[in-house]
Amino acid sequence: MKESSKKGEGKQSFIAEARREQMFEAAIRTLDEIGYVNASLAQIAKRAGISTALISYHFADKSDLMNHLLVKLLEMSTTYILDRVHAESTARGKLGAFIEASLAYQVSHPAHNTALIEIIFNSRTPDNVPYYKMDDDNDDEDYIRVTLLQVLREGRENGEFGAFNADAVASVIQGAIGEYMLTGAAITKKVDVETYSAELIGMIEKSILVVAK
Amino acid sequence: MKESSKKGEGKQSFIAEARREQMFEAAIRTLDEIGYVNASLAQIAKRAGISTALISYHFADKSDLMNHLLVKLLEMSTTYILDRVHAESTARGKLGAFIEASLAYQVSHPAHNTALIEIIFNSRTPDNVPYYKMDDDNDDEDYIRVTLLQVLREGRENGEFGAFNADAVASVIQGAIGEYMLTGAAITKKVDVETYSAELIGMIEKSILVVAK
DNA sequence: CTAATATTTGATTAAACGATCAAATAAAAG
């Protein structure tokens, strides 16, 4: 008997790790195709070409699988975005890179993006608090939001930006990015990602930059 | 036998209409408390104090119930917002009223708001397209978005606003409003709705107003 | 090569699901 994810999370055998990856991939496709509500273990197993019992062997239960997948999806997009932010030197450059990278990543990974949305809007804590309402703000785990706030404050302190409420501006930015993520093809058909990116960056800069234009 | 919602939608008896209202109310509470995934007919019936068979009598099936509830929730918030928008005369005034009313409504109806989110993020068309990805944009049904675009174009044409991509700006605005709706108490704790409202209106006006300040 | 351990499956469990039905009750109509 092993206890990989069921308990001690420590080291994984090569084969166990490969299986888990395979199940993540199948889970992403399942969530993208039929949504969280219909994403039963049977549906995921079918797409992975394995038995449902194997999922139960590698993960404690369904929500354990979904939580691990969520962490993985968040890590991937966070890494992509933060790498590009940290390549910039000015606050203005970082802010632009943040917006551009956030939008670019989701456009190039639509299935990952849908899976992420499906999990966030359906997973709940044991005491029934939905993830999408969760306060991961002072929680160090939300590197994305923490970084965005850092950039905004940095620019405000070094004089690049004027005066504004950082929490409010950060929410506006994240909301504008999230809107593009959420509506998928509906908005993509009317405004391509480069245009949206440029327009959003322009709006934010006009709002907070000290020397506009 | 009757066929109220199951078929001919036409006239409703007083008692049938009251029952349906009662079930809507119970469904809202259920969605708010345990989310769409756990919102079985049994859970809704329990909260309404009725049998599950009665739900099946008044609605064709579960998704029929959810669709009727969705329409009702959308109508309520749309009416509230559009009434306040149309009370204004200038495009600038309308835009401010739109943002303020959108935020104010959801803050004063948190359970309705949560129920709306739960339905939108879990309902799918027969061909498995999730509602949240749906293109209701040229679709006349989405009065909210249509009105917002109208206001933006009106201001651009009468000289109140400068040049900008209306679709992009509309998405930014709706995203910023949606972000506040979504994260619930998490953001409310850091930025109250009046501050957020004022900050967002200020940002948009700086972005598109011809004579800023 | 053998023993131990890790992996995988098919069969099975009990619980919950949405939906249907005949029977009971309430309301409306004549």
Place this chain on the structure above:
DNA sequence: CTTTTATTTGATCGTTTAATCAAATATTAG
């Protein structure tokens, strides 16, 4: 008051669900 129609329930149906188990197979260690 009686008949018809509308409303409501409890029991029940067949499915599907997540999860468990012993047995089979593969892999690794000694």
